Amino acid sequence: MNLLEQIKSAFSNVFANKMRTFLTMLGIIIGISSVIMITSIGVGIKSMMNKEFSKIGSNLIFVYLNYWDENVKDTDYLTLEDIDLVKTHPNLDFVAPIAEQNAKVKLRNNNLQVCNLTGTTSEYKKQGGMELAYGRFLNNSDNISGSNVAIIDELLAKQIFGYTNVVGKTIEIELEDFDDFLTIVGVIKSSDGEIVSSHNSIEVFVPIKKVFEYSQDDNEDTFTQFYAGLKDTNKINETCDDIIKLLSISHNTNESAYLTESYQNQVSIITKSINAITAFISFVAAISLLVGGIGVMNIMLVTVTERTKEIGIRKSLGATNSNIRTQFLIEAIILSLTGGFIGVVFGYLGSLLVGIIISLVAQIEFVPMLSAFVVILVVIISTSIGIIFGVYPAMKAAKLDPIDALRYE
Amino acid sequence: MIITKNITKTYKNGKIEVQALKDINLHIKKGEFVSIMGSSGSGKSTFMNILGCLDTMTSGTYLLEKENISNLTSNQLAYIRNKKIGFVFQSFNLLPKLSAIQNVELPMLYGGVSAKIRREKALLAMERVGLLERIHHKPNEMSGGQRQRVAIARALVNNPSIILADEPTGNLDSKSTLEIIEIFQNLNKSGSTIVMVTHEPDIANYTKRIVTFKDGSIINDKPVENPLKAEVKNNEPT
Numbered sequence: 132m133n134l135l136e137q138i139k140s141a142f143s144n145v146f147a148n149k150m151r152t153f154l155t156m157l158g159i160i161i162g163i164s165s166v167i168m169i170t171s172i173g174v175g176i177k178s179m180m181n182k183e184f185s186k187i188g189s190n191l192i193f194v195y196l197n198y199w200d201e202n203v204k205d206t207d208y209l210t211l212e213d214i215d216l217v218k219t220h221p222n223l224d225f226v227a228p229i230a231e232q233n234a235k236v237k238l239r240n241n242n243l244q245v246c247n248l249t250g251t252t253s254e255y256k257k258q259g260g261m262e263l264a265y266g267r268f269l270n271n272s273d274n275i276s277g278s279n280v281a282i283i284d285e286l287l288a289k290q291i292f293g294y295t296n297v298v299g300k301t302i303e304i305e306l307e308d309f310d311d312f313l314t315i316v317g318v319i320k321s322s323d324g325e326i327v328s329s330h331n332s333i334e335v336f337v338p339i340k341k342v343f344e345y346s347q348d349d350n351e352d353t354f355t356q357f358y359a360g361l362k363d364t365n366k367i368n369e370t371c372d373d374i375i376k377l378l379s380i381s382h383n384t385n386e387s388a389y390l391t392e393s394y395q396n397q398v399s400i401i402t403k404s405i406n407a408i409t410a411f412i413s414f415v416a417a418i419s420l421l422v423g424g425i426g427v428m429n430i431m432l433v434t435v436t437e438r439t440k441e442i443g444i445r446k447s448l449g450a451t452n453s454n455i456r457t458q459f460l461i462e463a464i465i466l467s468l469t470g471g472f473i474g475v476v477f478g479y480l481g482s483l484l485v486g487i488i489i490s491l492v493a494q495i496e497f498v499p500m501l502s503a504f505v506v507i508l509v510v511i512i513s514t515s516i517g518i519i520f521g522v523y524p525a526m527k528a529a530k531l532d533p534i535d536a537l538r539y540e
Numbered sequence: 541m542i543i544t545k546n547i548t549k550t551y552k553n554g555k556i557e558v559q560a561l562k563d564i565n566l567h568i569k570k571g572e573f574v575s576i577m578g579s580s581g582s583g584k585s586t587f588m589n590i591l592g593c594l595d596t597m598t599s600g601t602y603l604l605e606k607e608n609i610s611n612l613t614s615n616q617l618a619y620i621r622n623k624k625i626g627f628v629f630q631s632f633n634l635l636p637k638l639s640a641i642q643n644v645e646l647p648m649l650y651g652g653v654s655a656k657i658r659r660e661k662a663l664l665a666m667e668r669v670g671l672l673e674r675i676h677h678k679p680n681e682m683s684g685g686q687r688q689r690v691a692i693a694r695a696l697v698n699n700p701s702i703i704l705a706d707e708p709t710g711n712l713d714s715k716s717t718l719e720i721i722e723i724f725q726n727l728n729k730s731g732s733t734i735v736m737v738t739h740e741p742d743i744a745n746y747t748k749r750i751v752t753f754k755d756g757s758i759i760n761d762k763p764v765e766n767p768l769k770a771e772v773k774n775n776e777p778t
Contacts, residue, residue: 449622
């Protein structure tokens with residue numbers, strides 16, 4: 132009796148009793164669909180994270196002064212000379228300093244809106260994550276002269292002027308002691324519907340020298356952080372070390388005065404956490420697979436008892452023990468494998484539903500993803516459940532004495 | 541064809557040993573039609589089970605077509621059941637979910653015969669028992685006589701050395717009984733060796749030889765001088 136015929140006959144046996152078969156498979160269906168749902172959502176979140184982070188730039192590193200460290204001295208603060216120095220590193224594409232200053236901007240209705248003045252250079256544009264709607268970003272002459280220019284985003288433009296194309300208009304900035312007027316040279320597209328964003332607060336980009344001018348600090352013309360863009364992201368760790376060495380030597384201080392962070396590392400940390408959470412919840416869900424497997428075994432034992440006479444007849448006609456064993460084993464595998472497939476379908480549909488809910492609630496575009504790896508894993512797991520929980524009933528069937536089995540009523 | 545030498549069978553029921561068969565010596569030649577008689581508990585069914593390789597003997601030798609069956613493994617016994625023995629049971633023992641033709645194909649399925657040849661041979665067997673028009677019926681859609689004819693078709697489909705029938709007419713009315721006996725007689729005429737267990741002397745008189753068991757031994761073994769000929773007057777199948 133070849134395998135194909137065994138499988139065909141097993142299918143007709145399994146589906147002869149549809150209600151019972153469905154109830155038996157239910158445990159497997161629930162287990163598999165929960166695992167599929169959780170992993171699809173997990174993979175979806177991971178891919179969404181990657182997409183969001185790649186907008187900002189996976190080649191980006193962030194260098195900052197460790198000002199929580201008691202040993203950090205005033206002379207350790209960063210200067211524009213440091214930027215020029217760091218820029219000489221062969222693996223760096225750009226270096227953009229960041230100096231921040233709180234300010235208020237005057238709106239249409241004369242209300243004041245708190246905003247964050249980000250002083251930087253034209254290099255900042257290269258870090259990605261922003262798109263100009265109108266005008267331009269800072270340019271070289273802004274860097275040098277610290278001219279009275281500003282770049283705002285569409286949202287702020289609307290708040291101030293009621294429309295977005297406001298290049299050439301002037302805004303009024305209110306600082307602690309005085310006011311200043313800045314000419315808008317560019318408008319950035321507002322980023323909404325993104326969970327990772329480099330500008331969560333209202334930001335106004337100005338030349339870094341403008342912020343130096345506004346600053347009330349004693350420690351003049353310094354800042355604490357900058358972005359650097361890598362050419363070769365594989366050398367991320369070496370480059371970070373090099374930057375810290377350069378800075379500490381130039382400031383004649385400890386290497387611990389400066390810290391680096393990379394988006395790549397952050398992404399990998401988050402990805403690892405999501406993986407761990409997904410694996411853990413999947414594991415919990417997989418416990419229901421155990422219950423499902425026991426259900427399969429239970430029903431197979433009942434089936435063997437019910438079909439004792441049939442086993443006797445088959446044996447009297449020349450079925451070997453292994454013929455009988457294979458028959459029941461295949462039936463158990465069909466039960467759990469079919470359950471597995473239905474589980475994949477339900478699980479994926481369920482994850483799509485959850486995806487829609489997440490998208491609506493969190494106002495983000497979220498698509499759950501079913502990976503081929505998970506589907507293959509499910510097939511393997513379902514088959515294993517069929518085998519593990521089907522072996523005992525199948526052995527029991529195969530061992531039946533033909534005469535006893537024939538006499539069974 | 542069949543030679544048994546000193547076959548004994550002892551059942552252990554707790555501490556009590558029951559000797560179901562004592563030193564059975566029997567020789568059945570090719571082409572014989574033998575009935576085995578005896579009251580219940582006489583050991584005739586046990587003997588049939590041993591002949592059919594469903595049961596093992598406690599001691600003795602059993603030669604089937606010169607092959608010693610005494611010490612075979614369960615797989616070898618399954619092979620012999622499949623190729624050399626055709627069973628016909630009192631309660632038909634058809635698989636209820638399969639159609640008549642599928643039931644007849646079943647032994648060939650375990651014999652590794654290809655689907656095409658299976659169907660051809662099964663149709664031939666169904667023709668021999670006169671049920672060609674019912675091949676797609678399920679057992680519960682047929683009368684007892686028809687079911688038993690399907691069972692006979694199943695028994696002879698692998699062209700076995702011997703057909704073993706255990707009270708094949710026990711569940712049938714007299715008309716169906718005659719039909720079945722007629723089929724057996726026709727099979728025997730065309731060369732099949734048949735051993736039939738029965739407790740009805742009337743039925744035994746249709747066979748060529750009667751072996752009588754009592755208390756686990758053969759007490760009588762004689763040929764039937766003028767076997768009756770089964771003829772169904774009304775040839776309509778019931």
